[in-house]
Amino acid sequence: MSSPLPEIVVVAGIIPDGHDRLCLSRRPEHKHQGGLWEFPGGKVEPGEALDHALARELHEELGLDAVRSRPFLTVRHRYPDLRVTLHFREVTAFTGEPHGREGQPVEWVPRTELSARAFPEANRPVAVALQLPPEWVIPPEDLDEATVIAGLGRLDAARQGVYLRGWSTHPGVTAACRERGLRFWVRNDAALATREGAFGLHLNGPALARAAEEGRPAFDGLLSVACHDATQIAQAMAVGADMATLSPVRATPTHPDASPLGWQDFQELVAGNPLVFYALGGVGPEDLATAREHGAYGVAGIRGLWPGV
Numbered sequence: 534m535s536s537p538l539p540e541i542v543v544v545a546g547i548i549p550d551g552h553d554r555l556c557l558s559r560r561p562e563h564k565h566q567g568g569l570w571e572f573p574g575g576k577v578e579p580g581e582a583l584d585h586a587l588a589r590e591l592h593e594e595l596g597l598d599a600v601r602s603r604p605f606l607t608v609r610h611r612y613p614d615l616r617v618t619l620h621f622r623e624v625t626a627f628t629g630e631p632h633g634r635e636g637q638p639v640e641w642v643p644r645t646e647l648s649a650r651a652f653p654e655a656n657r658p659v660a661v662a663l664q665l666p667p668e669w670v671i672p673p674e675d676l677d678e679a680t681v682i683a684g685l686g687r688l689d690a691a692r693q694g695v696y697l698r699g700w701s702t703h704p705g706v707t708a709a710c711r712e713r714g715l716r717f718w719v720r721n722d723a724a725l726a727t728r729e730g731a732f733g734l735h736l737n738g739p740a741l742a743r744a745a746e747e748g749r750p751a752f753d754g755l756l757s758v759a760c761h762d763a764t765q766i767a768q769a770m771a772v773g774a775d776m777a778t779l780s781p782v783r784a785t786p787t788h789p790d791a792s793p794l795g796w797q798d799f800q801e802l803v804a805g806n807p808l809v810f811y812a813l814g815g816v817g818p819e820d821l822a823t824a825r826e827h828g829a830y831g832v833a834g835i836r837g838l839w840p841g842v
């Protein structure tokens with residue numbers, strides 16, 4: 534019988550410079566995943582807190598002192614020779630100018646150029662998350678079109694994306710998203726999403742089940758799916774989804790019959806799946822830190838996120 538794969542826990546820093554660039558370093562050729570670009574970091578020592586481990590690694594490798602960091606995304610990945618749990622943390626305050634103290638190349642890379650760099654396979658969900666807003670706003674469907682368009686005008690395009698749901702088929706609403714530079718997702722219809730220049734296509738439960746039978750819809754942007762349980766998460770992986778909503782975290786008036794997951798079950802369901810998850814159902818921007826602690830990248834919702842409801 535073969536011996537079990539070695540398992541390591543790693544912490545890595547997403548370090549922005551305030552000019553939309555991130556700090557990357559290149560792994561030495563002789564190391565695991567050698568020659569590829571990485572977010573600087575290294576192994577967590579037994580019993581060590583993640584923020585402490587990150588500060589220690591960044592000091593050792595880059596001469597950079599991380600003053601504050603917060604959870605960004607956790608990824609579990611199985612390489613042929615190694616199992617790794619990677620805790621990516623966003624460094625929100627630091628001192629010092631990073632340089633390769635171990636001789637490794639270190640660069641500030643514009644976010645828009647990240648896709649041109651080769652990263653280890655485990656980093657795929659991070660590459661997706663870095664394109665995504667932390668808040669995913671769903672306009673209410675009981676408003677008139679003019680009110681929805683006015684509400685879209687109050688969103689912050691850097692922080693908020695829009696899932697148009699029932700508004701997907703309203704050209705005035707999609708045009709307003711484009712004019713305001715908002716990343717928007719269209720419901721179920723790949724051809725419509727392509728025509729409208731949507732950032733993403735979102736499949737609801739029945740459309741996800743269909744895609745699981747028929748294959749990934751023909752759409753070049755991000756594929757998002759709605760999940761409520763482990764079966765749908767497995768379907769999401771099978772269709773090659775990039776992101777997923779998982780709901781309901783809490784009880785909501787929109788779906789009064791659904792029983793809430795709570796943060797504990799949410800965390801257990803998302804753990805180990807290489808998808809970017811949004812917590813949906815009774816949550817708002819004030820829950821973002823809790824959502825990240827439980828494995829979500831962002832928060833999604835109607836009432837908790839729409840401006841002016």
Ligand SMILES: Nc1nc2c([nH]c(=O)n2[C@@H]2O[C@H](COP(=O)(O)OP(=O)(O)OP(=O)(O)O)[C@@H](O)[C@H]2O)c(=O)[nH]1
Pocket residue numbers: 543544545564565566570571572573574575576615617619653654655656
């Ligand atoms: N730091 C970092 N490691 C990553 C990333 N992506 C990824 O798959 N890894 C993997 O996580 C592991 C990091 O461990 P490491 O060996 O660099 O840790 P370390 O700095 O303590 O190295 P050492 O103690 O072996 O010198 C490697 O297997 C590496 O391939 C990433 O973005 N950043």
